[in-house]
Amino acid sequence: MRLTPSLLLASLLPLFAGCQTFSEPPRDPNIGTxxxxxxxxxxxxxxxxxxxxxxxxxxxxxxxxxxxxxxxxxxxxxxxxxxxxxxxxxxxxxxxxxxxxxxxxxxxxxxxxxxxxxxDPNFKQLTLRASGQGPAWDLKASGKGMVIDREGQQPLPLPFLEEQMPGGGLSLTSEANGQRVELWVAPQRCVERSSGSLRHLGAELRIDGQTLQGCAYYGGARDN
The missing domain is CATH 2.40.50 (OB fold (Dihydrolipoamide Acetyltransferase, E2P))
Structure with missing residues (x-):
């Protein structure tokens, strides 16, 4: 059977429509919010x-x-x-x-x-804040670097590399001064033990051979 030009065009229309559907960028869920x-x-x-x-x-x-x-x-x-x-x-x-x-x-x-x-005067400058207990620790990250506060120790300022992870997670890593520090956060319901406060991210800090658990949230400098 020989296809006429009009029939050939009609047969290709569904294919074109499918290509257009798959090429559309994903819709940003934050639009309008x-x-x-x-x-x-x-x-x-x-x-x-x-x-x-x-x-x-x-x-x-x-x-x-x-x-x-x-x-x-x-x-x-x-x-x-x-x-x-x-x-x-x-x-x-x-x-x-x-x-x-x-x-x-x-x-x-x-x-x-x-x-x-x-x-809170620091909220708008922060990209991420994480904290936990046993021992108590707190991490603040911004465009200038991150600062780690731990119970009984001096504040530790560090530069860091940020990487997006599959599933909406995030990692912050630093190897300054020969010391490797890693913070991993992932979307999940997380409740702080000390206050009962709810956070939208679970957190894990790896430092000095320790793995410390906690919760985290995005700061005001991150719009997502």
Whole structure:
């Protein structure tokens, strides 16, 4: 059977359509959303979010199954029912009285029982912060390098190399001064033992022959 030009073109259209589908770049899930820090409080059976430095209040809706409502309920108690939250979402309007709209949460970075976190002067410069217990340790990373604080030792400033890992993980490595230091973080629900605070990354620090476990979160200098 001989194909006419019109039939040949028609037979190739599905192939062209398939090529176009596979060549489209993946959609960025953060488009149309904003990362926000602020205070969570429960009022009238609803969870409200007040951005840092603002007087507006937004009803919280868990649009992506982040667990923010349950996490806030787990951390709140009678003595301190106000929490700090670092999350990503989309602000929308609504007609409910005494609120300024609705926050559809798409990603949860951290929730903690703190009233001072909005005043953290270093948050916007950090790309990553990790910490753990047994012994206590804390790591802050920024565009200028990283600083490791460990219980009973002097702060250790180091340059580092960052590498993205499969599955959304991240590694920071340094071999300065003949000492190899590795930090590995991966997306997972992680609760700090000392405070009960929730973090969106699990962390593992390897230093001086030790492997230390902890939790981590992205700082304000990283928009993802």
């Amino acid at each position: 904003t990362r926000l820090q602020g205070e969570l409080s429960a009022t009238g059976g609803q969870l409200l979010f007040k951005p840092c430095g603002e007087s507006r209040h937004f009803i919280v809706r868990d649009a992506a199954g982040t667990g923010v409502l349950q996490e806030a309920a787990n951390l709140a108690d009678g003595a301190n029912d106000r929490l700090f939250a670092d999350l990503r979402g989309r602000l929308t309007g609504n007609k409910q009285a005494n609120t300024d709209g609705q926050l559809d949460v798409s990603k949860l970075y951290r929730v903690e029982p703190s009233t001072q976190a909005c005043e």
